[in-house]
Amino acid sequence: MSSIELHAAQRDEVATIENMMQFYLHDFSEWLPLKLGEQGLFNFQIKPGYWRNPATRPFLIKVDGELGGFVVVDADTHVPGAEHNIGYFFVSRRFRGQGVAKFVVSALLSQIPGQWQIFHIDANQPARRFWARLIPAFTEGNFTTQPLTVDGYPCTLYRLESSPQQPVGRPL
Numbered sequence: 001m002s003s004i005e006l007h008a009a010q011r012d013e014v015a016t017i018e019n020m021m022q023f024y025l026h027d028f029s030e031w032l033p034l035k036l037g038e039q040g041l042f043n044f045q046i047k048p049g050y051w052r053n054p055a056t057r058p059f060l061i062k063v064d065g066e067l068g069g070f071v072v073v074d075a076d077t078h079v080p081g082a083e084h085n086i087g088y089f090f091v092s093r094r095f096r097g098q099g100v101a102k103f104v105v106s107a108l109l110s111q112i113p114g115q116w117q118i119f120h121i122d123a124n125q126p127a128r129r130f131w132a133r134l135i136p137a138f139t140e141g142n143f144t145t146q147p148l149t150v151d152g153y154p155c156t157l158y159r160l161e162s163s164p165q166q167p168v169g170r171p172l
Contacts, residue, residue: 109162
């Protein structure tokens with residue numbers, strides 16, 4: 001029986017998230033024209049002040065105590081009234097399809113109540129299927145969707161409200 005943990009990243013753990021960002025970008029290079037730099041790394045810069053912004057809340061994901069990914073909640077919203085946004089979400093391939101992402105989203109929405117926006121790039125079919133299953137189940141159908149273009153890419157944006165409750169995820 002495996003356990004899933006989501007814990008707030010401390011200041012010294014942000015570098016761990018930035019390291020894992022290379023894997024996140026590798027995955028995204030399937031849907032976006034991301035290029036490797038001369039040193040063999042994706043050129044990626046976090047917006048200035050992003051980690052210092054009080055609305056930016058990074059979390060590490062652990063499965064049986066092993067690092068399994070990260071998620072970052074921020075206030076970089078695209079619709080009026082939304083307070084929270086999932087800015088980055090990465091689960092290591094080893095742990096995909098095991099309920100880890102579902103647990104993480106459930107825990108986040110339970111721990112951080114309020115108006116949320118969650119969006120995905122439409123070309124990312126795994127994300128499209130994941131959110132299309134999870135959000136209706138979690139919200140009991142109380143959400144809205146709208147098309148959105150972000151950085152020139154067609155996206156689907158979900159808007160929902162969360163309230164404190166028990167996560168719907170489960171230990172594996």
